Amino acid sequence: MSEEYSKVLERMRNEYYRQTGMFPDENSDIQIKMKILAGELHALGVNIDWLKRQLNPETADGEYLNYHGSKLGLTRKPPAKASGTVRFYTGGELFSDYVIKAGTLVSTSGKNPVRFETTEAVILSAGADYADAKVRAVEGGSSGNVNTGEVSVMVSLLQPVSKVTNLSKFTGGTDEESDEDFRSRIVAAQSFPATGTNAAYYEKLALSVTGVGAAYVSPKRRGKGTVDIFILPNGAVEESQVLENLEALVLQERELGVDVDVLKAxxxxxxxxxxxxxxxxxxxxxxxxxxxxxxxxxxxxxxxxxxxxxxxxxxxxxxxxxxxxxxxxxxxxxxxxxxxxxxxxxxxxxxxxx
Structure with missing residues (x-):
């Protein structure tokens, strides 16, 4: 741990006294120089302490923790976008069909609105009072998990639409993987190296997918050349999407000739x-x-x-x-x-x- 500024200055003053037989005056030129130098030495010590922490994955943080992960083939899980359904209401009787295009923007109100976009085109039919559309957050993060009724602002103005709302809570939004969680995966990967031929390799693949809370790998459960991956979704992303994402990753990263099955625990x-x-x-x-x-x-x-x-x-x-x-x-x-x-x-x- 770096030495406190006051301790550094005290050592310098004591050394000056040892060599000259007197302490420098508080406002003297030498005292001012000592204070400046003591401050710089203290700052240097703080930076060295910080650098030491970044050298070890168990204490590193931020982008330096990312560097440790990259050496093991691990990347930090990105934020996931929340999704849900909104209802567009007409302002009066509609005499012809109106297409609400994909990419139509809506948002919550307030100082920090969360924006959502429709993921598909929907038709507001003639004579209908409303139309429902699936939406996804423009940006990832748990802030997209808004409660019922919080979506109320039409960012993209639609002439026949008078208001918009969400009739249920949005789900699936997760923040970027925290240092603590990413560090746990890095330390686990160091303890049980994934060679591409052991269970740790497939466990590492599974845990790299957003929405996977835990994973267990059972080699040869269905015979030679088979691997079964059991996962427990953590609720951050829809279960079917988690399984689909992991299956796609395994298909890309599995060993040649190995039959891998992904199952929910x-x-x-x-x-x-x-x-x-x-x-x-x-x-x-x-x-x-x-x-x-x-x-x-x-x-x-x-x-x-x-x-x-x-x-x-x-x-x-x-x-x-x-x-x-x-x-x-x-x-x-x-x-x-x-x-x-x-x-x-x-x-x-x-x-x-x-």
Whole structure:
């Protein structure tokens, strides 16, 4: 860590005293020069600290983290555009059909409006009161996930249209992959290098697709020369689109002669009954909340195909704040996932011990 400015200046003043037997006056020329030099040395130290952080993918950020990813063939997931449906209303009786062209712009109101464009042409039929059209955000990002009724501005003026609105919430918009999430993929790729012939290669492909929350690869499940990729969509993008995007990527990047299938993993819910003995000074309700949160954190770190052992649940309970002791019911056991399933939740039935 770089030395503080005051420490640098103090060392310089002390060295001056050691060599001259006196400290420089506060307003003297030498004191002013010392202050300037101390400031520059401090700034240099700060820059060196920053440079050290960028040399390691576990501490790098921004474009320098991108450089580390590129060495492993990884790129940051770009923002995804939200989509939905808007309804165009006529201002009066329409005597002939009117075509609303693809690319027609609408937006939300306010200081920072979010703009959307129609993705296809639709016909506002003669005699009709309205027409629905699919739209997509002009720019990617979670800001496009607007709530019902927030789209209200006609950017492209259409003579027969009096107003526009969205009757349901828009979905699918995601921000650019964060440093934290991208760093996790980089560190994982370093720990399990993808050679093009192992499961890590296909897992890396799957996790590079926007909308994939987790992935599990099962080689030779259908015989020699086959690879099955199970994914759990994270809800950022429509599931069918996620599967389609991954299938297209795999078709382009797979090894020659390898039959790769992309499948959606099944979500599994488990249940456990346990008696909790609260520590002194804690209410049972408080401890119950702490236990539930601790177990859910454990569950959130599971991957597709990974079982949840009773001992792991016990470890989470033991370290939950306010727990003195616990005892599982005899009916409780390990929660098994299976290769194409992922445990996403545990129903924790808790009894108060005395």
């Amino acid at each position: 099944t979500s599994v819910q488990g249940s456990v009954t346990v008696t909790i003995y609260p520590d002194e000074g804690y209410t049972f309700d408080t401890v119950k909340t702490n236990c539930s949160e601790a177990v859910q954190r454990k569950v959130s770190n599971l991957t597709i195909g990974e079982d949840l052992k009773l001992s792991d649940i016990g470890d989470a309970l033991y370290h939950a704040q306010g727990v003195y002791d616990y005892k599982f019911d005899s009916s409780s056991s390990n929660i098994t996932a299976g290769e194409n399933r992922i445990i996403t939740g545990v129903t924790l039935t808790m009894k108060e011990g005395v």
